[in-house]
Amino acid sequence: xxxxxxxxxxxxxxxxxxxxxxxxxxxxxxxxxxxxxxxxxxxxxxxxxxxxxxxxxxxxxxxxxxxxxxxxxxxxxxxxxxxxxxxxxxxxxxxxxxxxxxxxxxxxxxxxxxxxxxxxxxxxxxxxxxxxxxxxxxxxxxxxxxxxxxxxxxxxxxxxxxxxxxxxxxxxxxxxxxxxxxxxxxxxxxxxxxxxxxxxxxxxxxxxxxxxxxxxxxxxxxxxxxxxxxxxxxxxxxxxxxxxxxxxxxxxxxxxxxxxxxxxxxxxxxxxxxxxxxxxxxxxxxxxxxxxxxxxxxxxxxxxxxxxxxxxxxxxxxxxxxxxxxxxxxxxxxxxxxxxxxxxxxxxxxxxxxxxxxxxxxxxxxxxxxxxxxxxxxxxxxxxxxxxxxxxxxxxxxxxxxxxxx
Amino acid sequence: xxxxxxxxxxxxxxxxxxxxxxxxxxxxxxxxxxxxxxxxxxxxxxxxxxxxxxxxxxxxxxxxxxxxxxxxxxxxxxxxxxxxxxxxxxxxxxxxxxxxxxxxxxxxxxxxxxxxxxxxxxxxxxxxxxxxxxxxxxxxxxxxxxxxxxxxxxxxxxxxxxxxxxxxxxxxxxxxxxxxxxxxxxxxxxxxxxxxxxxxxxxxxxxxxxxxxxxxxxxxxxxxxxxxxxxxxxxxxxxxxxxxxxxxxxxxxxxxxxxxxxxxxxxxxxxxxxxxxxxxxxxxxxxxxxxxxxxxxxxxxxxxxxxxxxxxxxxxxxxxxxxxxxxxxxxxx
Numbered sequence: 001x002x003x004x005x006x007x008x009x010x011x012x013x014x015x016x017x018x019x020x021x022x023x024x025x026x027x028x029x030x031x032x033x034x035x036x037x038x039x040x041x042x043x044x045x046x047x048x049x050x051x052x053x054x055x056x057x058x059x060x061x062x063x064x065x066x067x068x069x070x071x072x073x074x075x076x077x078x079x080x081x082x083x084x085x086x087x088x089x090x091x092x093x094x095x096x097x098x099x100x101x102x103x104x105x106x107x108x109x110x111x112x113x114x115x116x117x118x119x120x121x122x123x124x125x126x127x128x129x130x131x132x133x134x135x136x137x138x139x140x141x142x143x144x145x146x147x148x149x150x151x152x153x154x155x156x157x158x159x160x161x162x163x164x165x166x167x168x169x170x171x172x173x174x175x176x177x178x179x180x181x182x183x184x185x186x187x188x189x190x191x192x193x194x195x196x197x198x199x200x201x202x203x204x205x206x207x208x209x210x211x212x213x214x215x216x217x218x219x220x221x222x223x224x225x226x227x228x229x230x231x232x233x234x235x236x237x238x239x240x241x242x243x244x245x246x247x248x249x250x251x252x253x254x255x256x257x258x259x260x261x262x263x264x265x266x267x268x269x270x271x272x273x274x275x276x277x278x279x280x281x282x283x284x285x286x287x288x289x290x291x292x293x294x295x296x297x298x299x300x301x302x303x304x305x306x307x308x309x310x311x312x313x314x315x316x317x318x319x320x321x322x323x324x325x326x327x328x329x330x331x332x333x334x335x336x337x338x339x340x341x342x343x344x345x346x347x348x349x350x351x352x353x354x355x356x357x358x359x360x361x362x363x364x365x366x367x368x369x370x371x372x373x374x375x376x377x378x379x380x381x382x383x384x385x386x387x388x389x390x391x392x393x394x395x396x397x398x399x400x401x402x403x404x405x406x
Numbered sequence: 407x408x409x410x411x412x413x414x415x416x417x418x419x420x421x422x423x424x425x426x427x428x429x430x431x432x433x434x435x436x437x438x439x440x441x442x443x444x445x446x447x448x449x450x451x452x453x454x455x456x457x458x459x460x461x462x463x464x465x466x467x468x469x470x471x472x473x474x475x476x477x478x479x480x481x482x483x484x485x486x487x488x489x490x491x492x493x494x495x496x497x498x499x500x501x502x503x504x505x506x507x508x509x510x511x512x513x514x515x516x517x518x519x520x521x522x523x524x525x526x527x528x529x530x531x532x533x534x535x536x537x538x539x540x541x542x543x544x545x546x547x548x549x550x551x552x553x554x555x556x557x558x559x560x561x562x563x564x565x566x567x568x569x570x571x572x573x574x575x576x577x578x579x580x581x582x583x584x585x586x587x588x589x590x591x592x593x594x595x596x597x598x599x600x601x602x603x604x605x606x607x608x609x610x611x612x613x614x615x616x617x618x619x620x621x622x623x624x625x626x627x628x629x630x631x632x633x634x635x636x637x638x639x640x641x642x643x644x645x646x647x648x649x650x651x652x653x654x655x656x657x658x659x660x661x662x663x664x665x666x667x668x669x670x671x672x673x674x675x676x677x678x679x680x681x682x683x684x685x686x687x688x689x690x691x692x693x694x695x696x697x698x699x700x701x702x703x704x705x706x707x708x709x710x711x712x713x714x715x716x717x718x719x720x721x722x723x724x725x726x727x728x729x730x731x732x733x734x735x736x737x738x739x
Binding site: 047048049050084085087088089090091092094095098099102103115116119120122123124184185186189213 | 437438439442443446536539549550551552554638642643644646648649651653684685688705706707
């Protein structure tokens with residue numbers, strides 16, 4: 001190729017210009033979805049369909065970002081939170097997430113709801129190298145940085161929680177005969193698998209597992225079956241409505257086993273009150289969030305702050321719904337992650353920041369529970385504390401337990 | 407049935423082949439996402455086409471086509487997952503299995519007419535997601551966790567993206583199925599099917615084996631929908647019971663009615679319609695709220711519903727019927 005003087009000078013000056021511009025903006029690095037003015041975050045939730053009760057989390061998260069934007073955004077950038085309704089249909093999630101990543105060009109996906117929807121886009125997001133952060137499911141497969149370096153969980157996983165109950169039963173109850181009520185989906189399976197793992201060689205202590213579908217009207221017949229086994233321990237793996245029915249029915253038919261219940265249904269207002277406080281005494285659960293309806297937190301500073309946020313950004317919403325506490329905490333962590341990214345808003349840096357939390361305190365988590373992540377630990381919350389229901393609130397006992405699942 | 411003008415059909419097919427090739431030139435307009443969306447439209451069209459064969463041309467109603475769709479999707483998924491079967495071989499397998507399931511279901515359906523058949527198929531649609539979760543089948547179906555698959559790879563080293571290839575794959579399958587359906591309907595068997603729809607007793611009197619035709623039509627219809635399900639398993643690269651709820655059947659039915667009952671062209675329009683509206687309804691409702699400043703908190707399904715009502719008033723024969731009526735009026739004037 002012949003190079004004459006003019007093209008040479010042109011080339012040199014163009015190169016100079018390019019390198020000049022790159023040094024001038026060296027501190028600011030952006031991937032899709034981030035600019036000087038805005039950070040785009042994508043999300044899908046079930047606002048319709050059988051599990052639309054969880055849709056309030058999506059609305060709560062939206063309210064949280066409104067607050068952030070009213071306070072000036074993150075490092076001067078407004079957060080543009082785009083949340084779409086997948087109705088808990090995995091094939092729909094794929095469509096929507098592709099829309100968010102390829103058309104809307106979001107920086108990352110945040111808190112997609114449900115194990116099946118997240119599974120449907122797991123591979124895709126990792127191939128595209130788009131962060132799939134703080135997913136709203138307790139399945140244990142989300143903390144796998146080796147194979148899926150772009151996906152991270154959030155809450156304590158169901159499997160670990162199930163193991164904790166099993167260990168507690170083995171240590172405290174002699175000749176345990178265990179009856180299990182299980183919701184017939186991924187949520188129920190994960191708990192029961194962990195529970196069996198925790199029992200280990202004593203798995204034969206489970207005398208019966210009765211299942212129900214979320215579309216069933218009641219679980220009364222299942223409770224009667226479980227009582228008939230003569231079990232002295234009852235493990236209640238149900239979502240709030242069914243958990244309350246189970247507790248009430250057990251009391252109605254004078255079945256008085258030691259009861260264990262998942263933290264998914266640990267809300268005082270949504271479960272224990274409708275089940276009847278007199279029927280709920282002594283139930284044991286594992287906790288990681290503060291229950292806003294629990295009187296012991298009435299004068300807690302974090303709760304007051306949360307409550308003020310609820311009043312301003314979620315007017316008219318039911319404060320007894322523990323999902324709003326969840327929404328607040330998970331958004332707080334995302335907020336902090338983006339804050340720490342500074343002006344380096346690349347997808348790689350978002351993951352790097354998400355994987356470098358050390359004893360970070362998120363308000364509304366129980367005292368003593370902190371966020372810990374690393375390049376090999378993609379489980380942000382791994383601690384829970386056991387609590388026993390007493391009077392009208394949860395009585396925390398024992399140590400904060402950290403189960404290492406990595 | 408009015409045939410679609412041949413000239414137009416050729417132009418449409420040519421366009422649908424050429425446009426995706428523009429992807430490297432116009433990456434934003436002909437984006438991978440849009441190609442994927444059109445692929446899902448094609449898949450929906452095939453499913454609606456299957457339902458149309460049964461309802462539109464044979465007069466049997468079904469609310470259970472999500473079940474056949476699930477059978478097809480799971481057949482494909484299990485073959486690919488457990489037996490490492492290549493994705494294109496899953497289609498005939500899905501078609502055969504769905505045909506058998508549809509045919510067997512067609513047998514008791516012979517005794518059921520109208521509302522009763524609707525109810526029986528409704529039960530089928532409700533039960534299939536539960537059956538998929540059943541513990542004996544869990545080893546095969548993956549239970550509630552479903553099965554994760556890989557997307558179809560581009561064959562022969564063609565210079566296409568995954569989504570381009572997926573699109574052509576779906577398009578080829580649809581063209582073949584469309585052509586086959588058109589031929590069935592033009593034949594003696596097709597006329598028999600329609601005769602049964604129009605007047606069951608008369609058809610019987612003329613010597614048509616009504617029970618044979620009805621069950622076989624049920625089978626063919628299920629096979630079409632099963633193929634659509636198998637394609638969707640490849641396109642989405644994931645199957646789970648939650649994807650095949652009863653609501654999917656309703657969507658097929660909406661596609662059928664909106665597109666045009668008893669019209670092959672209508673099936674295609676119907677499939678395109680429901681994917682399009684399903685996707686844009688939420689965008690439309692946020693548009694009303696944010697851009698127009700109206701404080702209606704409309705859910706996406708409200709918008710969907712309103713659109714449907716408006717459409718049914720304006721075009722009671724479906725979009726295909728409406729379009730043909732307009733064309734006819736223009737020709738006359």
